[in-house]
Amino acid sequence: MDLARLPNDKKLQLCRWYFKVGCLLLPFVWAVNAIWFFKEAFMKPPYDEQKQIKKYVLMSAVGAIAWIAVFAIWITVFQLQRVSWGATGDALSFIVPLGRA
């Protein structure tokens, strides 16, 4: 979908919709929303709905970054500590590595 061809009210509707869907533990939707509407929110000449779009884009971006941070920390901790967690580490593993700890 080409945003350039969408009327402004539809843009706002779409951006809000993406933000709401992202609230259902779907950070990737937030990330898409933030990137997709970034130009609309910050680089286009001002229009009525831009302020609201800006709000949703910012919230989506912050949310997505928070999620990424949480994931990054968990993945780092898991990869570093899986072996020392023993049985818990194995239970949390989807694919247990063969031939090593």
Place this chain on the structure above:
Amino acid sequence: MASFNFLILLLIFSFCRSGNLQRLHEKIYSSIEGGAACFRRLNGTHQTGCSSADNGAVGVVHMIKDVTDAHWLMENATAGPYMAVVSTGLFYDVFDLLFKQPDLIAGILLYDNATKSAPQFSQDMSCPNDYSAAEGSSCSAGGVVWNPKGTGLLRRDIPFPIFYLPESRSQEIDKIDECYQRYNSDKNNQKGRPLCSVQLHSFMFAAVNTEVCLRRSASSALLTPTKVCDPLGDYNVYYSLFPRTKDIKNKKVTLVTARIDTASLFDGVSPGAASSVVGMVTLLTAATTLSKMIPIQDANLYDENILWTLFNGEAFDYIGSQRVAYDISKGTWPAAAPLTVDDINLHVEIGQIGGALTKLDLAWPLYAFIPYTNVVPEINEFVNTLGSNLQHNISINTEFSSHFPPSSLHSFRRILKNETESAALPEVLITDHNAEFSNFFYNSALDGFDKIDFEYRNITVDSSGTFISTDALLANGTMKEVDTQVKIARLATAVARTMYQRVAGKPYSGNITASAHLVDEILYCFLRSQACRLIMAADYASSGGAEEKPPERAAPLYVGVATWASTPPVFAAHLLALLTGTALSANRTQCDALDVPGFSQYWLRGWNHSGVCMQTTMNISAAISPAFIIEDYDLKSGVYSTWTESVWQAMWARVFVRASGAGAGAAAAAGAGATLLAALLTYWLQRHAAIIFSNAPQHSIVNDDAASGILRTVNC
């Protein structure tokens, strides 16, 4: 142009034809067949053995022909990592060096060379099974070091794969040597040249320890329900002279034991001639002889019974004997009529007695280890009786010591501590060494039939299964007094007579002796070929009548994993049934339907291969460590054997010439260059499209014409 294309096509076709339709893969690699790989085993706390990486280990071939080659490898080599190709004769001189810097070594290819055979070769510990030793009998804590030739590799986590090529595969070594001479001989200029290399693949699934691998095997992951390890274990075999049922439990028993299994670092190569086979064969022959001396019909005349037992898995912290001792302590062994500790008058273990057997010496000095400080009358009487029955240069000396060699006595002394140490259950061990092992190949791949000087005589057995007596064989010159078969038969006769005296209370006066002919046949079955007369006769008769011939090589005596029954205990059990059992005149259906307390019936092939119903008191019991049957057992506690064996998918080795690396480097550089060039060119073309295409649109003008108008109406 067309003729040029045609020429290329012709060229391709001509290449295909000259290639002899061989696959490219086969042109590059030459497979090394018949190798045996070192594999991974785990216990409660550690992993031991070898594993390659998932895609194998690749190393430049280096033939180690003397110690200086090994030194060169560790100090001056430049094109590493290397694959060290070592003969067994040289292994002891170089293995320490090779293990010092494992980064330089991709793997070891070990081969047996008859002309430079190893004078010693044992990968077991210098103190075998020391962690399962009885209290006060630990060899590492100041006792006798039983196996000074032991390198301990069997219990070590080896950082690279090791493959073993037996003497029969020497042509593979010749192939590698030829390749080595051709490509690698200029040792000082190896870097950057094409080099002869070997790839070893023996990737092991299990890791860390038994606890981890069993947990991973049990957890059913959604995607990969992979079993990564199995507990070691198999079957113990036991046979009593008289039937034992719950009703006639008053019969006291003498427990005579030996071990079936041996071990080695390599998969499928564990001959165990001197380590275990001589002891087992002595027990089988003695049991057979005693069953002829005392007919089973006379069972009611005697108060004492003999229980002959073969333990399995003894090489790995006494799996079989730990289980039997544990079951006795719980009152569950043997299953049909459990023994109590009080029922056992004496426990005699026929330990490792093959190391001193040689055809150069008539003498066969044996030692009775008596682990008591005070005199135990039961043992004294036994040793004296045995001594009086031994003749012909076989002698027995007593060793009173709380330090006694690796044997099932250690299990009984740990698990039935009170009874064994107080001599309520007196125990004695017979070996052929009074200090360190006389066998220099303990639990190794080289412990073959030649180590006990066994030469098969191949004497036919008549259809009634009678064996020629030892004296007759000596008289007609078929065998000599120094022969291994004769010595074992003499010892078996003495053991049988001693047991007779224990049962009957008087010395044996008859003329039944153990036959060296029988010993010859049993040794052949366990050391040379499974397609032997005894196994063919003792096997189950197949229903279709078709005879499946077993392979013409010895079955490995490694205990293996508990999920698969290996052949040696089955052979031993069937031999006992055939040799000591009573042949009934019943047909197959009647035989299978028989149910006599204290007996079981086996429909075996028989000596004339027409099928025979053997009634026997022989039975088998699980030789699986108590560690795996006790619920919530702490695998790290070290009380019972916790050995498991890793699962693997494939083991293979191949030799090939590895490219110098210059070609690959050039290809990578050219690829990167081409990509960069293409990117730059594209960018330039886009910027300057107007120069090339006269009516091209200007770069900055947005394409905004009729087409986008159409799109707009499509509402997206």
